[in-house]
Structures are given as C-alpha cells and as structure tokens.
Amino acid sequence: MFDITLIGINHKTAPVALRETLAFNDEEIPRTLAELKKRGHTKEVLIFSTCNRMEILFTAAHDDSVESVMDFLLQSRNISRERLGNALYIHRKDQAVQHLFRVASSLDSMIVGEPQILGQVKSAYRRAVESRSSGVILNRLMHKAFSIAKKVRRETGIGDSAVSISYAAIELANKIFSDLEKRSVMLLGAGEMAELAIEHLISHGVKKIVVANRTLKNAVALAQRFDGEAIAFEERFHALKKVDIIVSSTGSPDYVINHSHVADSLRERKYRPLFFIDIAVPRDIDPEIHNIDNIYLYDIDDLKGVVNDNIEERKKEALKAERLVEEAVIKFQAWLENLDLVPTIVAIRSKIEAITEMEANRTLHTLHLQPHEEEAIRRMLQSITSKVMHDPIRFLKNTGCHRDDSFYISVARHLFNLDTLNGEENH
Numbered sequence: 484m485f486d487i488t489l490i491g492i493n494h495k496t497a498p499v500a501l502r503e504t505l506a507f508n509d510e511e512i513p514r515t516l517a518e519l520k521k522r523g524h525t526k527e528v529l530i531f532s533t534c535n536r537m538e539i540l541f542t543a544a545h546d547d548s549v550e551s552v553m554d555f556l557l558q559s560r561n562i563s564r565e566r567l568g569n570a571l572y573i574h575r576k577d578q579a580v581q582h583l584f585r586v587a588s589s590l591d592s593m594i595v596g597e598p599q600i601l602g603q604v605k606s607a608y609r610r611a612v613e614s615r616s617s618g619v620i621l622n623r624l625m626h627k628a629f630s631i632a633k634k635v636r637r638e639t640g641i642g643d644s645a646v647s648i649s650y651a652a653i654e655l656a657n658k659i660f661s662d663l664e665k666r667s668v669m670l671l672g673a674g675e676m677a678e679l680a681i682e683h684l685i686s687h688g689v690k691k692i693v694v695a696n697r698t699l700k701n702a703v704a705l706a707q708r709f710d711g712e713a714i715a716f717e718e719r720f721h722a723l724k725k726v727d728i729i730v731s732s733t734g735s736p737d738y739v740i741n742h743s744h745v746a747d748s749l750r751e752r753k754y755r756p757l758f759f760i761d762i763a764v765p766r767d768i769d770p771e772i773h774n775i776d777n778i779y780l781y782d783i784d785d786l787k788g789v790v791n792d793n794i795e796e797r798k799k800e801a802l803k804a805e806r807l808v809e810e811a812v813i814k815f816q817a818w819l820e821n822l823d824l825v826p827t828i829v830a831i832r833s834k835i836e837a838i839t840e841m842e843a844n845r846t847l848h849t850l851h852l853q854p855h856e857e858e859a860i861r862r863m864l865q866s867i868t869s870k871v872m873h874d875p876i877r878f879l880k881n882t883g884c885h886r887d888d889s890f891y892i893s894v895a896r897h898l899f900n901l902d903t904l905n906g907e908e909n910h
Contacts, residue, residue, distance in 0.1 A: 491538030497570035664688030672733030723748035
C-alpha cells in the first residue's frame, strides 16, 4: 500500500528569508517532479510553492521515502539541516490529507478565508498532471480537496467578511453606494493601502478614477496605471463637487480636507452622499466633517475595528469548516482503504480459482467424461469457489468506525500467502 506524505514549511514555521530559499519557481517544478520520480522513492508527487509556503505531497511504499525526499530538497536548495531547524513539518496518512484539505479550504492561510489559495492549489495540481507525476491516489485526493474547499465556502461564511484594511473600506463603500460601478473615486496621495483600496474598487466596477498628488508627475504615472485622470493637488477641493468616494493617504502632518471645504462642495453637489476613506496616519481628513449630513467618514481605527470584528466572525465560521474537513478526511480514508481492499479480494479469488482449475484439470483428465458432464462439474466448482469467497469478502468489506481495516487486509493477504513470489514462500 502506498502511504500519502506531505513535507513542507509555511508562514507559521519559517520567516520569509527561509521560505524564499526553499521556494520553487514555475520553470523549476517540472524538472523537480521528474527528478523525484526518477529516484524511485516516490510513486506520485506534487509540489506546491507560493510566497507563504513550500510543500511536497507524495505517495510512496518505502519507509525511507521521507529521508530521500528530504535529502533531495536539501541538495537542490543548497541548504543544511541545521539551518532548516524545526521549520519543516512532516504529515503522514490522515494528517497529510487533513493538512491538504485545510490548505485548499484556506483554513491554514495567513488570512483565513482568503480565496486565492484554491487557485494556487489547482495550479500546482495542473503542473503535476502535465508532468505526469500524479496518479490514481493524488488525482482522487486533489479533486476531493477542490470539492471540500468549495463546500466550505458554500456552506460557511468563512469568506464573507473583509479582513484587510483596504477591503474593509470597500465593504463599507458597498453599503453606502449599492451601485459602485456608477461612482467616481478620487485618490489623494499614493499610500500603498490607498492604492490597494482603489484596485478593490475597480474590481467592483468603479470606472472613473481621479488622482491628486503633490507631485504632478507621480499623479500622472498613477493615473495611467488606473486608466484615470491626474489633477494638481490644489484642484482637490473643486473635485469634491464631482466625485463620490475619496481615498486619502498623503502623509501630510495637517488635514488636507477640512470642514469648510466639504460643506461648500456639498451645497454645489446638491447634498448627494460623499464617502471619505482616511487611511493616513496622522489623519488627512478633519474628523469634524463626520457631523455633516450625508457625509460618511472612516479612518484607520474605524477600519481596524471592522476588520477585527470580521476576523472574529471568520473564526466562528472556521469551526464549521474544520468539521466539514474532518468528514472529508474520513470519507477519503475509507476510499483509500477500499482501494487496497479491491486488489486483495481479486487476488484471493484468482488464487482459489487457479487452484480449483488446476485440480479440476488434473482429475477430469483421468475420467474421460462427456463434454456436458465436464461442463457441469466446472460450473459446480465455480459455484463452490463463489460460496467459499462469500464470507471472507463480506467480512473484509464490513468496515466499522472502531475497526482497523488495514490490519484485517494484511491478515487476509498473509492467510492466502498473496505477497510472496509466485505465491510460494522463499525458504
């Protein structure tokens, strides 16, 4: 029987410098899969390498397979065991299956519930298929991983709430404006989180982007990136009359938009709602504008509060997801054990039929019976074989929650002497 094993490191066990050392790029992976297969210690193998983890998933029949894969990893990455330390984890059998299902379901991610991980797992599997390093067991395992990941997302709220500052801002914008695709946005400054918020807004359909920066050259460059319009920083007050959402992150020591600016622009815009996302520290937007009707202002602390609430909500949903993963592991293990059971039953039947055939030929050869008489005896012997097999097969298939089926399969193979050369003991 081939055991499933997974070895790897991730963001929980190793710093980025170590993860970078062990990472494989897309060009290296096909060669690496071929090399691992060529060594003969792995039957099927898959490599999963992202910025947050590097994992090798494989099936093997030899106890020394882990050492062989480890040695290869250390040699190919030119790293010592001492430097690796305790960063590397090894999961076998059920633990390996459970770990894979948790990874695919985003339960092991840096941000629990993030959706990108499933696509990365699928890409890793696709490379293994293209390299012909995935077979019956890993094919089934990976498709079950995809299935449980989709089930977790469908039946839990693990990905429903925003857990990043920039995305939390967009979640709030969605509540204020139900038609984001019709709204325009002004970006003040060029902070990283503000840019990310703009990217999220664009992904939600926002098409008109205005960029205001103290350095016009930088505003033009950023506007081109977002297919938007660049304006001088001094024009920001005039732009308040036209845009619906302002994302600000300038790094200015003083407010760049104050109460009077907003009050004046609101009259000209006929009091249509205006939404400010202030991600700057110190703050860019005068907090007093929050008291003006139809003005919505959220600063970094407000957004962090939303994020923290959402993280707690995701933790509750993760408990449901863990239960779904456990159920999937049990079902996969039952399939895996049955995979070993089927050839055992076939081998037992083949052995009994071969013995029956041999003895029948030896006896019938001396009796000189008519063809129909010989056929009747052979049908009788086949019936005896089926009846002899009935109880052993029923016993082997009668799995239970508290039974070690692999033990009984092993006993059956020993009883019928299935694993020795030509069915004979080597003396």
